[in-house]
Amino acid sequence: MGNYVFGVDVGGTSVKMGLFNMEGMAVDKWEIPTRTENGGENILPDIAESIHEKIAEKQYSKEEIAGIGIAVPGPVNGAGVVNKAVNLGWDVTPVKEIMEKLSGLPTEVGNDANVAALGEMWKGGGKGYTSLVMVTLGTGIGGGVIVDGRLVTGVDGAGGEIGHMHIMDGEEEPCNCGCRGCLEQYGSATGIVRLAGKVLAESDEPSILREKEVTAKAVFDAVREGDKAAQETAERFGEILGKGLAMIASVLNPAVFVIGGGVSKAGEILFDYIRPPFEKYVFSGSRDAKFVLATLGNDAGIYGAAKLVLDAVQ
Amino acid sequence: MGNYVFGVDVGGTSVKMGLFNMEGMAVDKWEIPTRTENGGENILPDIAESIHEKIAEKQYSKEEIAGIGIAVPGPVNGAGVVNKAVNLGWDVTPVKEIMEKLSGLPTEVGNDANVAALGEMWKGGGKGYTSLVMVTLGTGIGGGVIVDGRLVTGVDGAGGEIGHMHIMDGEEEPCNCGCRGCLEQYGSATGIVRLAGKVLAESDEPSILREKEVTAKAVFDAVREGDKAAQETAERFGEILGKGLAMIASVLNPAVFVIGGGVSKAGEILFDYIRPPFEKYVFSGSRDAKFVLATLGNDAGIYGAAKLVLDAVQ
Numbered sequence: 001m002g003n004y005v006f007g008v009d010v011g012g013t014s015v016k017m018g019l020f021n022m023e024g025m026a027v028d029k030w031e032i033p034t035r036t037e038n039g040g041e042n043i044l045p046d047i048a049e050s051i052h053e054k055i056a057e058k059q060y061s062k063e064e065i066a067g068i069g070i071a072v073p074g075p076v077n078g079a080g081v082v083n084k085a086v087n088l089g090w091d092v093t094p095v096k097e098i099m100e101k102l103s104g105l106p107t108e109v110g111n112d113a114n115v116a117a118l119g120e121m122w123k124g125g126g127k128g129y130t131s132l133v134m135v136t137l138g139t140g141i142g143g144g145v146i147v148d149g150r151l152v153t154g155v156d157g158a159g160g161e162i163g164h165m166h167i168m169d170g171e172e173e174p175c176n177c178g179c180r181g182c183l184e185q186y187g188s189a190t191g192i193v194r195l196a197g198k199v200l201a202e203s204d205e206p207s208i209l210r211e212k213e214v215t216a217k218a219v220f221d222a223v224r225e226g227d228k229a230a231q232e233t234a235e236r237f238g239e240i241l242g243k244g245l246a247m248i249a250s251v252l253n254p255a256v257f258v259i260g261g262g263v264s265k266a267g268e269i270l271f272d273y274i275r276p277p278f279e280k281y282v283f284s285g286s287r288d289a290k291f292v293l294a295t296l297g298n299d300a301g302i303y304g305a306a307k308l309v310l311d312a313v314q
Numbered sequence: 315m316g317n318y319v320f321g322v323d324v325g326g327t328s329v330k331m332g333l334f335n336m337e338g339m340a341v342d343k344w345e346i347p348t349r350t351e352n353g354g355e356n357i358l359p360d361i362a363e364s365i366h367e368k369i370a371e372k373q374y375s376k377e378e379i380a381g382i383g384i385a386v387p388g389p390v391n392g393a394g395v396v397n398k399a400v401n402l403g404w405d406v407t408p409v410k411e412i413m414e415k416l417s418g419l420p421t422e423v424g425n426d427a428n429v430a431a432l433g434e435m436w437k438g439g440g441k442g443y444t445s446l447v448m449v450t451l452g453t454g455i456g457g458g459v460i461v462d463g464r465l466v467t468g469v470d471g472a473g474g475e476i477g478h479m480h481i482m483d484g485e486e487e488p489c490n491c492g493c494r495g496c497l498e499q500y501g502s503a504t505g506i507v508r509l510a511g512k513v514l515a516e517s518d519e520p521s522i523l524r525e526k527e528v529t530a531k532a533v534f535d536a537v538r539e540g541d542k543a544a545q546e547t548a549e550r551f552g553e554i555l556g557k558g559l560a561m562i563a564s565v566l567n568p569a570v571f572v573i574g575g576g577v578s579k580a581g582e583i584l585f586d587y588i589r590p591p592f593e594k595y596v597f598s599g600s601r602d603a604k605f606v607l608a609t610l611g612n613d614a615g616i617y618g619a620a621k622l623v624l625d626a627v628q
Contacts, residue, residue, distance in 0.1 A: 075599055131469045145565060152461050154567020155445045158599030165564045166557060166595040177598060243480060248565055250479045251459060253468020281480040284491060285389055285472030 002066030005309045006051055006105075009071045009112060009301030010034065012087035015047060018302035019054060022066065022310065024123055028054065029302070040089035048102035066313050067106035069305030070095060071115035075157030080109040083157060108308040112301055114151050114160050116260065116294075117144025118311075119304030124296040126258040133254045134294070135162065135245070137216075137263035140176065141184040141191075145252065150311075163188065167244050187241040189216040189263050196233040205229060220266035238273025245274065246281035253286045260294025268293065316380030319623045320365055320419075323385045323426060323615030324348065326401035329361060332616035333368060336380065336624065338437055342368065343616070354403035362416035380627050381420035383619030384409060385429035389471030394423035397471060422622040426615055428465050428474050430574065430608075431458025432625075433618030438610040440572040447568045448608070449476065449559070451530075451577035454490065455498040455505075459566065464625075477502065481558050501555040503530040503576050510547040519543060534580035552587025559588065560595035567600040574608025582607065 004027065009016040012034060019028040032050050035042040051068065072095060074085030080096025099107040110118070117126075117134030126132045130149040136142035141163030145152040152159045163184035164177050171181035173194075185191050196214045200207060207229035208222040222230030245257055259270060271291045279287055296303055318341065323330040326348060333342040346364050349356040365382065386409060388399030394410025413421040424432070431440075431448030440446045444463040450456035455477030459466040466473045477498035478491050485495035487508075499505050510528045514521060521543035522536040536544030559571055573584060585605045593601055610617055 143565070147461055147466050148464065150462065152566060154600065155569040156567055156599055156602060158567040158597060159565070161564050161567070161597045161599060164597035165561045179595070179597075247479045247561055250475050251457070251473070251562055251565065252466060253470055253472040253475070255469040281493070283472060283475045283478035283493075285470055285475060286468065288470060 001313060003064045004060065005066045005306045006054075006068045007071075007302035007304070007306030007309075008047055008068060009115070009305060010043065010047070010088060011073065011112075012036065015043070015050075016298065016302050017047070017050060017054075018299070018306060019058070020303075020306045024303065024306065024310075028058075029299070030054075034088065036087070036089040038089075039091065040085075043088060043090075044095065044098050044102060048099065051103055051105075062104065065105055067108065067309040068099060068103060069115070069308035070099060070107060070109045071112040071301040071305045072109060073112045076109050076111050076153065077157045078153070080107065082109070106309070106313070108305075108312050110151065110305065110308050111144075111153065111157060111160070113142030114144040114153060115304035115308060116142070116296075116300035117146055117160070117258070117304065118151055118307045119296055119300035119302070120258045120260065120294050121146055121149070122307045123303050124258070124300060125260070125292040125294045126256055129255045131252075131255045132258055133162070133245070133248055133252065133256075134258045134260060136261040136294075137188055137259065138261035139188060139190055141188045142261070145254075147252065162244065162248060165244055165247070167240055183241070183244045187237060187244065189261070192216040192219055192233065192237050192263065195236050196229070199229050199232045199236070203229075209233075216263045217265060220269055223269065234273045238270075239277045242274045242277030243281045246278045249278070249286040249289050250283040254289055256290040256292055258292055258294050260297075260300065264293050315627060317378045318374065319380045319620045320368075320382045321385075321616035321618070321620030321623075322361055322382060323429070323619060324357060324361070324402060325387065325426075326350065329357070329364075330612065330616050331361070331364060331368075332613070332620060333372070334617075334620045338617065338620065338624075342372075343613070344368075348402065350401070350403040352403075353405065354399075357402060357404075358409065358412050359416060362413065365417055365419075376418065379419055381422065381623040382413060382417060383429070383622035384413060384421060384423045385426040385615040385619045386423060387426050390423050390425050390467065391471045392467070394421065396423070420623070420627070422619075422626050424465065424619065424622050425458075425467065425471060425474070427456030428458040428467060429618035429622060430456070430610075430614035431460055431474070431572070431618065432465055432621045433610055433614035433616070434572045434574065434608050435460055435463070436621045437617050438572070438614060439574070439606040439608045440570055443569045445566075445569045446572055447476070447559070447562055447566065447570075448572045448574060450575035450608075451502055451573065452575035453502060453504055455502045456575070459568075461566065476558065476562060479558055479561070481554055497555070497558045501551060501558065506530040506533055506547065506551050506577065509550050510543070513543050513546045513550070517543075523547075530577045531579060534583055537583065548587045552584075553591045556588040556591030557595045560592045563592070563600040563603050564597040568603055570604040570606055572606055572608050574611075574614065578607050
């Protein structure tokens with residue numbers, strides 16, 4: 001079993017690392033750079049080395065370490081193999097196998113958005129729930145689905161890709177994924193900026209948003225000041241995102257949606273725009289789903305990664 | 315443990331019953347009428363009596379019976395309580411508790427559409443898969459979601475209500491659920507008839523469908539004969555259903571969709587219309603989902619109900 005567990009969240013620029021006790025209290029947190037050159041061949045050795053250094057620094061014995069959990073930005077199958085992670089330079093990579101060899105410790109691997117959901121369920125906004133959907137509204141939209149306390153990773157590791165649900169017919173601009181009309185094109189930080197641009201182009205009305213750089217934060221700040229164009233933008237955003245989450249709720253009947261990512265910094269005002277369309281479109285039996293804000297921020301990944309190990313060993 | 319298990323599927327007209335060995339071979343199958351009068355107060359006692367008679371007839375001892383699985387047409391919570399079943403006359407009913415008292419046997423309860431999915435996974439079209447979505451295209455659309463071999467019942471027992479996903483903006487006619495634009499309004503047997511009516515009303519072109527009663531079966535028979543209006547109907551049906559299943563696949567990344575219900579009698583020709591829009595709308599990582607036909611027909615419920623018990627005791 002052991003007394004400690006490592007949680008690792010591999011991003012395109014830096015690797016976040018955490019050392020936790022078995023109750024999930026963070027003993028230490030640090031970062032190392034992500035060396036993506038040469039197909040990212042140094043990333044896993046760098047992580048293993050950092051872990052060995054930390055174990056030495058803390059004067060732990062290896063037997064005290066239950067294992068290593070790793071969150072990666074790509075689809076992960078049941079054997080801990082990542083099927084490409086473009087941001088890391090990786091082709092198909094058997095992360096579990098490599099890290100177990102490098103570290104001599106049991107290793108569990110998950111997709112970063114899925115793992116963040118696990119972290120928020122364990123120690124964040126979703127604490128106390130075992131059936132939840134995490135929605136990360138950042139540059140894109142990430143998602144993680146948890147049913148009865150377990151991650152829905154999907155048969156090919158593509159579970160929780162709610163940003164790429166088709167939500168809008170007739171869209172002319174393509175999504176990053178190549179499709180047209182994905183939820184991500186309207187509900188992400190980038191999507192909100194795009195929606196605001198359309199609203200501003202449709203009229204000549206004065207708006208705070210014409211005087212500054214338009215960001216998701218600027219839009220919701222302006223909403224609070226009563227700006228009409230910002231409110232119209234927020235309504236279009238809420239209508240589309242609320243409808244998408246209603247579809248998910250009709251299929252899964254989760255207890256709670258945990259909303260995270262940069263856009264969630266706008267706060268609970270988001271729910272004023274998401275909740276009414278959600279209730280309009282959702283099946284009545286799933287209408288009681290709650291909406292809460294994520295609370296772990298950028299630490300959700302390391303917490304969730306640690307939990308991956310605890311779920312595997314307990 | 316025991317050597318046998320009962321699987322019971324309670325419908326509005328009759329109760330289907332099956333006696334299975336622990337490997338899921340049917341030892342006996344029979345039906346009794348569903349007495350819905352007086353708030354359906356006789357339904358569970360009738361089932362218990364029929365089970366006792368069957369045990370006596372077979373000269374089994376009670377110790378040989380592992381338990382009773384019951385599928386009911388309504389939402390079921392984790393404690394085996396049904397939150398209203400209109401077709402049976404039931405208000406909130408603690409089915410598990412009542413049946414365990416009446417029978418003296420461990421009882422498991424599930425929603426009928428969910429339980430059918432379990433049956434098809436165990437012994438039907440979904441055999442060999444542990445991650446599947448069952449879609450029952452009947453008068454309405456029923457659904458059941460299975461992840462890692464376990465049913466996703468939802469926190470309020472409303473999991474798998476894919477017939478009431480919102481799929482179409484601007485619909486004027488209401489769905490049975492009160493919303494407008496549910497998947498069921500286009501993808502069910504009733505929905506296909508409605509779509510055919512619209513296609514026929516839009517032109518004066520001759521069509522086989524103008525000469526007979528329009529049913530889902532008649533539409534797909536006419537498709538096979540090259541009838542233009544029938545083909546246009548099938549295309550609209552496939553576009554909407556394929557899009558809805560693509561949304562589900564983007565969230566869950568299942569291995570397979572099992573298509574059952576009356577409409578599925580049309581056969582694999584359905585997939586010619588569902589698959590292309592599915593592939594157009596689905597996230598690339600979930601595109602490999604298979605489509606298969608259900609094979610158990612009306613027996614899916616009794617098989618799935620029996621499996622509920624086996625999953626609980628094993």
